Amino acid sequence: MNYTELQQAAASNQWLAIAPELMVACLALLLLIFEIVLPKQKHDIIPTLSIVGLLAIIGGLIINYNTVFLGRETFNGLLKHTGTGQFMRMFFLLAATGVSVLGTVALKRQKMPKVEFFAITLVVTAAMMLLAQSNHFVMLFVALETITVGFYVLVSYTRTNPLSLEAGLKYLVMGALSSAILLFGIVLLYGVAGNPGLPQNTADAMGFESLRAFLLANPDNVLASIGIVLVISGVAFKIGAVPFQIWIPDVYQGAPTPVTAFLAIASKAAGFAILLTLVSVFSPYAALVTKVLTVMAIVTILFGNIAALTQHNVKRLIGLSGVSHAGYLLIGVVAAMHVPFAVGAICFYLFAYLLASLAVFGVMTHVSGDDDADQDLDHYADLAKEYPFLGAVLGVGLGSLAGIPPLAGFMGKLMVFLAAFEAGLYPLLAVAIVGVVLSIYYYFGWIKAAFFPQWRPPVFEGDDPIPEPPRQPVGTTARILLATAALASVFLGFYQGPIGAWLGLG
Template identity: 30%
Template sequence: MSVNEIIEHALKGEILPRSVQIFGPEIALCLTILALLFVRMFEIHRRLPTNLVALLGALIAFLGVFSQFMYVKGGSEIPAMMALFQAWGLTPEGVGEVGPYFTGLLVHDQFSVFFRLGLCLFLVLMIALTVLSGIPDSEDGQDFYTLLIGSSVGMMLACGANHLLTLFLAVEMMSVPSYAMVAFQKGRRQASEAALKYVIYGAGAAGVMLYGLSLVAGVLGTASMPELAAQVSTAFAGGSFVLTNPVAVTLALGILMVLAGLAFKLSLVPFHFWCPDAFEGAAAEVGGFLSVASKAGAFALLVRFCIALTGNPDPSLAGLNLSLGIGLGVAAAVTATFGNLAAYSQKNMKRLLAYSTIAHAGYMLMAVSALVIIRGANPSGVPGLTSAGLDAEARRCLEALLYYLAVYLFMNLGAFAIVALIRNQIFSEEIEDYRGLAGEAPVLCVCMLICLFSLVGLPPLGGFWAKLEIFASLFQAGRVHWFMWVVLGIAAVNTVFSLFYYMRVLKSMFLTERPVGARSALVPFRSAPGLYVVMVSVPVLLLGVLAGPLSQTANNVARILLR
């Protein structure tokens, strides 16, 4: 359907084609970008601040995804939501169906809706944070928000990727604006240096990834993800996956290169070098965006890619699944350990959080590796687990990842937001300068405590439940292959490692006195920043105490994705 036809439909008030319906929130975000640019062009940004335009646009998109989410979750019969459903023109044929849409490029399943909901929520919270923290200023607003929203649209595409081409497009679309965002504080040499590092790494990784995609598509003769698994079986035609087989070598190389590209986005060791520099150079707000949203988008892609490859439990391909799973497991264990150990010696808060981000990417990758291992298991070969049991365990792995990401959204955003808000008061991001802040800004410090303890994984906070789910899926994957128990052990030890550096921040805030003459940071509870951090921290606590509903939802999402 051409653009003209769509516009004609819309003008006549007819029911829009499905692809447009599901794409509503993305279209709303694109219109927001246009509105932002027009506001600045016609110089009305003094009366109508660009951050409000962006916030409004993000909210509209969020409502769109939210109504899709509720529609998919609870059906069309939720009385309270009827108005919203109608406003977004949701119909059973449109939003109720998985797709694929756009000639097979995108799917619209629960998994995609879940991720898009998270991303839109994050976008709203992020823009609200920039309103509070004053980065960017009113003259630069349109540039910053255009990049931010543009990158978010790329991530939303990533969630629904159904084709290797979409996968690449999405990665580029979320990366390119983030390069510019890192360099956004133009006057700072550090920011420019960080952005240059980031862009060079990024370009390299993108090139490698594109080559890998072309190898995979070339060997398998298709780039459509649902067909990959079947094509893998055909390509081997009874031969097994060993490295003496030239097809296997080419395919393995292709997969490895694609994973390298994704690993760059996830900042996995050894593709993490850009991460601490970029986080330190960029504003804390941008750091928060990179560490949460772009991780979520990349994980969505990784899960889709891995599921596409392991979809066919052909015994001759067990080798492929096993080596993929163990490879991811090794990368996850190394990443988590490296991130936690390297964070020890950090003095700058943003660098510390960058290493913590690396470590958490490692934990989350453990869930993916467990998923791949369990999906690749031979149903008759695992004692104590039936075929249905294996399916349940695979769902559990994905549930763990989704839950982790949901908690991670709040706890990491909270930590970065507090760093940004404290920076606005004391003009420093050094842990040293946080000494004794608890006396002056108790609300910021207590919320920081909640976020950091949740990052460690202590009950009763959300991070604990998320980590427990990952541990549980690793434990069960260990029944398929013992190596997962080793990964579990490493993950457990890492939890103890991580305590030390998070506590260093809290020690500085709570256990020492504010030095005489230090810049004061009075942030009362009843102020916009105070309420904002409380609003972000309360879900961290709630997700720990009432884990039932979200874990149930995540499990349903996983069930439909793995069907």
């Protein structure tokens, strides 16, 4: 690269375009500085600073939502700023804020370093925000690996818990495998697109636009087809789609509950954000991509719902139910290849999933004890009677996840299914409806445990007493979070006007 090219590349480095990401990263560094300079007895204010900082960044992003960079490429084509990318930025900031609030509750019961948890959460959030705007495989891979490495630490954060360490090891092994598959696919695409004997060959095959032009000129290339399948497979690990879901039950159970929430909400959304981008890049091979994603969606929906039916541990149950939600969202991705409306439907679904998941994981954080890997349905016995607020929030959250009207989760599923109907994906719709019916069984089994009196065997003299399930008091900040998530789920079930117009659904 000569001096002129370097000048041109430097001119495209519009740092203002990634101001939210820079502020999140600086906030993470600031937390670590505060940990050093503040006396130890003042460290309790650092998590609050993290939450306040995130809220301030969200406010700034709302004010500057229609940024001048929309529709433009920056950093020499590494990033492309789109409306969907802006939505995902907001999504990840909201998820990080919710997870940080849950982290303040969960970490009070653990003798673990606290500041590092919030700093790593912020770094992972910034990487997710960049991932959603990636326009180049180098940017995609670096951002994705930053996220994955951060989760390696977060999943095994409770290092005194063997299940947390086991979960971290499993996530490490499976994460390394998925990264290898993804990288192999990228290398295949880069190599075949650079072949001088093929039309429209390019030395910039890492760039999405150049790669798409090559695929358009070479519609039946075997190596390109293999590369596309491998790249999709690598991303499928992040969203928990079958057959790359094997890590989910054990990792979800062993990870601290706030980290499980972060995996279930933000990591899944990040996977779908980049999958939507890649589907557009791979559109010249639409027939291949459609077949792969269709099979994956069908098996994912059926496996997730059937496997969740027998679960008694709620963290494993919510993990496997999340697999089924990945299947529903995959239907939206397939529909997005034919119906533009589907992209907005996916975003709305993800937003409804965010609200419902924060409500459910918030209750789980308060119900769990010191060992939050052991969360059984029995721990929720008489929850609604003893803690009406937690019971109500849990009922709304689970109802929304199950797709019960008039909650936001129902509207999210309805929008995705309408997009699939317009795209003519009738077999996928049939499988999705079967999945929804199956999911009602295990979601309502959880609601039954919380709302209806459970029969317990009588305790006779000399018998060991039945242990009381651990319950945590709900603080003001957590109460605001849970109430907001539950009320927003109800409100969006009745009225989707503002967010629908925002996402182009109205």
